[in-house]
Each structure stands twice: as structure tokens, then as C-alpha cells.
Amino acid sequence: MNLIDWVILVARVALPAMILPAIVIPLVWYERRVAAFIQDRPGPNRVGPFGLLQSPADILKLFMKEEVIPSQSDRFLFYLAPGLAVFSALATFAVIPYGGTLTIAGKDVPLLGADISIGVLYVFAMTSLSVYALVLAGWSSNNKFSLMGGIRSSAQLISYELAMTTAAGGVILSAGSFKLADIIAAQQGTWLGFIPRWNVFPQILGFLIFFIATFAETNRLPFDLPEAEAELVAGYHTEYSAMHFGSFFLAEYVNVIVSSALTATLYLGGWSLPGFHPHGVLGVLLSLLVFAAKTGFLVSVFVWVRWTLPRFRYDQLMALGWKVFLPLALVNLFWAAALEMWKAAR
Amino acid sequence: MERIVFDAAATIALVFAALMVLSRNPVKSVLALVVSFFFLAVIYVLLFAPFIAAIQVIVYAGAILVLFLFVLMLLNIRHEGSGKDPRPIQRIVGGGAILVFTIVLVALLSKHGTPPGLPPASEAAAPHIGDVARAVYSDFLLPFEALSVLLLAALVGAFVLVSKEHRP
Secondary structure, eight states: OOOOHHHHHHHHHHHHHHHHHHHHHHHHHHHHHHHHHHHHOOOOOSSGGGGHHHHHHHHHHHSSSOHHHHTTSSSHHHHHHHHHHHHHHHHHHGGOSSSSEEEEEEEESSSSSSTTTHHHHHHHHHHHHHHHHHHHHHHHHTHHHHHHHHHHHHHHHHHHHHHHHHHHHHHHHHHHHHHHHHHTTTOEETTTTTTOOOOTTTTTTHHHHHHHHHHHHHTOOOTTTOOOHHHHTTTTGTOHHHHHHHHHHHHHHHHHHHHHHHHHHSSOOOTTTTOOOOHHHHHHHHHHHHHHHHHHHHHHHHHHHHSOOOOHHHHHHHIIIIIIIHHHHHHHHHHHHHHHHHHHHO | HHHHHHHHHHHHHHHHHHHHHHOOSHHHHHHHHHHHHHHHHHHHHHHHHHHHHHHIIIIIIIIIHHHHHHHHHTTTTTOOOOSOSHHHHHHHHHHHHHHHHHHHHHHHHHOOSTTTOOOOOOOOTTHHHHHHHHHTTTTTTTHHHHHHHHHHHHHHHHHHHHGGGGGO
């Protein structure tokens, strides 16, 4: 490997990890403005044009604030938890393809961090580790509300992960591969000349289960039981202040973006469009835009749902996960298998 | 390169496995085990077995140990009672057993080393996920199904144990 290879490798891995947190800054502003629109009020509109500088101002405030640590907390784990939250959120993005193939210095560079043979499994492994951040934050704070939030998150994440992985099984079955690049390649072309061959159409049930389960995985309303400010103060991050609180905040929004990107890749064809074959730098830029548009649409749904639906009760949440989503995800798996059998028989 | 990664991962896995046993705090024991399992997964990747590595993280580190933590937190056991050792004999016997096992293991490994006829792990010889699935659902179908029945029996057993308390 020469110098150019190393630079390309580092850029492929490091750029998404740096750009994702940067996207969170306007995203927080966007969410607050949409929330204000839904609630018929102006929202943050004073700092900078359209209030766009509100988020940078808030971040500056978070960095300057005094850090308060509970005296009876477990120091090491208390500091570890927010870092772990950000790590698992960012590490998940490493295998998601975000654009076409770029040619630099005579080499084909696919736009994704690492093209590994177990792509989808890697994503689930990383999201399954994210639960430790919440559980550790809750436990190390030595606060009963934090602990309850941590316990809730562990039960909730395990329950919904099962439905989520089972739903994604249908996509893996139809692509015949765990690689995310292969899953995108399997969604090229059209049916009847105008319907894109995206997994969302044959597997609408799987898409709905997967997307709803990501709401539970990211602790967003209507599944934000680990926080539930009406019952648990602020749940697992009650005792956090300054930028350690900011880290949990950042991790939540990165998780929203990554979940949307993953859903777009598995069910909406990722960066590809029917009849669109990116060539050269312009084509690759267009593929990036296509990917950003699909992800952005799903992120908007996240925001829209948050300010529209009320929170579930905890027993309703668990019953929904185990008694409704898991059986339906199994039905979807059988349906996907039947489709594959029918395709093979033809 | 592989050697450095292997040595680092193996050392960390062993150190955290020891911490798991030595820690007085059950929650910290579970966390040490998580770290140990994670670096075990790193070693699986080095052996060109990414599927096993992913399953190791998803099932063991991501699900089973979270359940351990869940139970520990529900019961809220914070510290094992310090002060007088409640099990002095077990401590001595256990320590002795570890010592004997280590001596035997090191002696056997240094005498025999790698068994002959076992090729080193290579990317070309590594099984694909499809090969794993084919093996599980053809040659090893009976053990696989027997295992699932065993798990079902455990599930039913747990359910019976729990529901007994609610009976009038």
C-alpha cells in the first residue's frame, strides 16, 4: 500500500465519522423549527438567519457549563457511558454505502467505510452494544430514576432488536447476501417499467416493522420510555450535565440519521435510482444527493412522528414488541421466502 | 500486524476474564465479561470467521449479558459483603485448581504445540456464511433441531416456575 491508498482509506473511514456529528447541528435546529410549526409557534428564529445559529450557540453553552457529578456515582463508568453512546452510533455507519464508486488516481473507491461480508450483522452487533451506554449511565448515576431508565432501555432494546433483525431477514433473503452493497445491487431495475425494484414494495410489512423498531432502538417518541420526562425526570441521563449530557444528545441524533440511512439502504435502494448509473465525479455527487434525499425524508418522518404521537405506556410497549411485531416479522420472513421460491420456480 | 492484534486482543480478553472473577461488584463482573467477549470476537475475525465474531457480539455481548445486567439491576445487588470471607476453603481449593490447570496446559502446549496436519487459518479456506447454513441444515440438522427443542423445554420450564407463584 502506498501513500495514496492510505489517504483514501483514512478518508473513507474518518470523513463520515466527522461529517455525521456536523449534520446533527442543523438537524437539531430543523427539529425545533418543525416542532414549533406543528405546535403553531415560531420556534428558534433570533440567532442568525432563520435562527440557524441557535444550535452552534447551544453547543458553545454546553461546553462552557459547569459539570456536576453526583458524589456517590461510579466515576469511571459515569464518564465512559456517554462516550460509548457516541461510539456505537458512529461505528454503525462504517458499513453503510453512501454513494457510487469514485475513481481516484486510477483506482475504484466505493463510497463506504468497509465492505465486509457480514455487513448487516455488523450493524446489528454495533446497535446491540449501544444498550450498554444507557444501562451504564443509569446504573453509575446512583439515582433511582436513572436506574429505572437504564433498566427500561435494556428490556426495550432487546425486545425490539428481535423484531428488527427478523424483519431485516426478509431483505437478506431476497438479496442472498449480508453485504449492504449487494443488497443495493439487488434493488436495481423496475417492475412493469415504472415501479422501482425496492424491497419496500414486496416487503411493506417488513419495512414498517423495521422502521418502527428503529424508533424504539433510538429511544425516540413514541418509544422514549428510558427518558419519559413525565415519569423519570430525564431517565438515564438525569444526572448528566454540560457536554456529557451533550454527548447523549449527539448520540441520539446520530442514531436517528444512521437508522434512517440503514432503512433507506435496506428498503429504498440506498443511493441508487432506477435508470441512474453514476459516472465520474458529477455522477457520484448525484448519488450522494440521492442517498441524502432518501435519508433526509426518513429523518423528517422521525421528527414528524415525535411531535405527533403521544408516548406508549410501558406494558403496552413490551406487549406491542413481543405479541405484535415479532409474529408479524416472522410472517414477513415466510412471505419473503415464498417470494424467493416463486422466483426460483419461474 | 496480525500478531500484534492477536497479542493485544488475547491479553485484554484474559485480563478482563480475570477481572470478571476477581471483582467484588457483580455489575462490574458482567461488564468485564462483555469486554472479554468483545476481544474474543476480535480473535475470531483474525481467524477469518467473521460470522462467528458477529454472532458472538450480537448474542453473547449484546443480548445474554444485557439480560444478566437487567436481572442484577432489578435485584439491585450493589456489593458482595466485604469483611470476613464467607468461603475460605473454596478460595484455597479454587486457587489451587487454577494453578494446576495452568501448569498442565502450559506443559502440554509447550510439548505438543500445534497439532500436525492442521492448516493455518487463511482467507481462502475460510467458510462462507452459506457453507455454515448448508452444514447446519443438512449434516447437523438433527443436533440443531434437538438444541431448539432443548431451548423450548427450558423456556416452558421457566414459564411454569414463574407462573406457579400467581396461582391461588
